[in-house]
Amino acid sequence: MLAEHMTWEEYRDVITKNLIILPVGSLEQHGPHLPLNVDVVIPTSLAKMVSEKMDVVVLPTIAYGYKSHPTSGGGQLFPGTTSLNGITLIHLMLDILRETYRHGGRDFLMLNGHYENIAFVNEAVEIFAHEVDDAKVVTLCWWDLVTDELVDEIFAEAGFPGWDTEHAAITETSLMQYFAPELVREDKIIDDQSERKPAYSIFPAPEDIIPKSGVLYKATYASREKGQKLAKQVVDAIVQIAHQEF
Numbered sequence: 001m002l003a004e005h006m007t008w009e010e011y012r013d014v015i016t017k018n019l020i021i022l023p024v025g026s027l028e029q030h031g032p033h034l035p036l037n038v039d040v041v042i043p044t045s046l047a048k049m050v051s052e053k054m055d056v057v058v059l060p061t062i063a064y065g066y067k068s069h070p071t072s073g074g075g076q077l078f079p080g081t082t083s084l085n086g087i088t089l090i091h092l093m094l095d096i097l098r099e100t101y102r103h104g105g106r107d108f109l110m111l112n113g114h115y116e117n118i119a120f121v122n123e124a125v126e127i128f129a130h131e132v133d134d135a136k137v138v139t140l141c142w143w144d145l146v147t148d149e150l151v152d153e154i155f156a157e158a159g160f161p162g163w164d165t166e167h168a169a170i171t172e173t174s175l176m177q178y179f180a181p182e183l184v185r186e187d188k189i190i191d192d193q194s195e196r197k198p199a200y201s202i203f204p205a206p207e208d209i210i211p212k213s214g215v216l217y218k219a220t221y222a223s224r225e226k227g228q229k230l231a232k233q234v235v236d237a238i239v240q241i242a243h244q245e246f
């Protein structure tokens with residue numbers, strides 16, 4: 001159910017009938033052990049798993065995202081972290097929503113994989129929702145669907161630092177070990193953190209709030225099994241949301 005693999009006739013026949021998933025990612029550093037496209041691989045893979053459980057159309061993933069913040073992604077100084085201005089991301093998503101709507105799409109699920117994106121995802125959808133009166137859009141971040149019980153289990157040894165700090169760490173590394181093990185540099189997995197984590201933002205970011213490696217927490221506690229559990233739970237939750245909301 002990947003839109004990019006369909007012919008126009010196949011697309012025409014399914015786009016009006018099915019939930020349309022748009023994964024939203026980023027090109028962002030994820031430590032010395034993970035590729036720049038972690039936030040693309042995870043929501044894209046989750047969307048493909050959802051498509052095995054129900055009829056959906058998965059649009060090509062947005063491969064760039066909003067700017068990285070030092071305390072949730074390491075910030076903009078890492079080579080490869082290539083980000084969009086908020087206004088660019090809003091317009092990009094708006095164009096995709098408007099075009100897909102023009103082709104008959106009405107039910108949308110925006111599946112976000114990059115922490116800093118969500119305000120702009122919601123803004124694009126908010127503007128879109130004012131333009132049309134017969135479409136519905138759900139926006140979500142995959143980590144928000146992980147239950148407290150599974151958080152307790154996965155972080156039993158390391159402790160849970162909060163989702164903002166969970167960057168290139170246990171959950172993302174685990175999910176990459178599950179979805180794309182060939183992209184994980186197993187010998188480079190480390191634990192790291194910044195010297196301090198202020199409860200406010202500083203521009204330009206001082207060095208001591210940026211972890212040198214780009215890893216914000218304890219990636220060595222990751223495992224493929226944890227990734228599998230996370231993926232299953234998030235996919236089940238998305239399927240449930242889809243049935244409840246559409």
Ligand SMILES: [Zn+2]
Nearest residue numbers: 038039168172
């Ligand atoms: Zn990430």
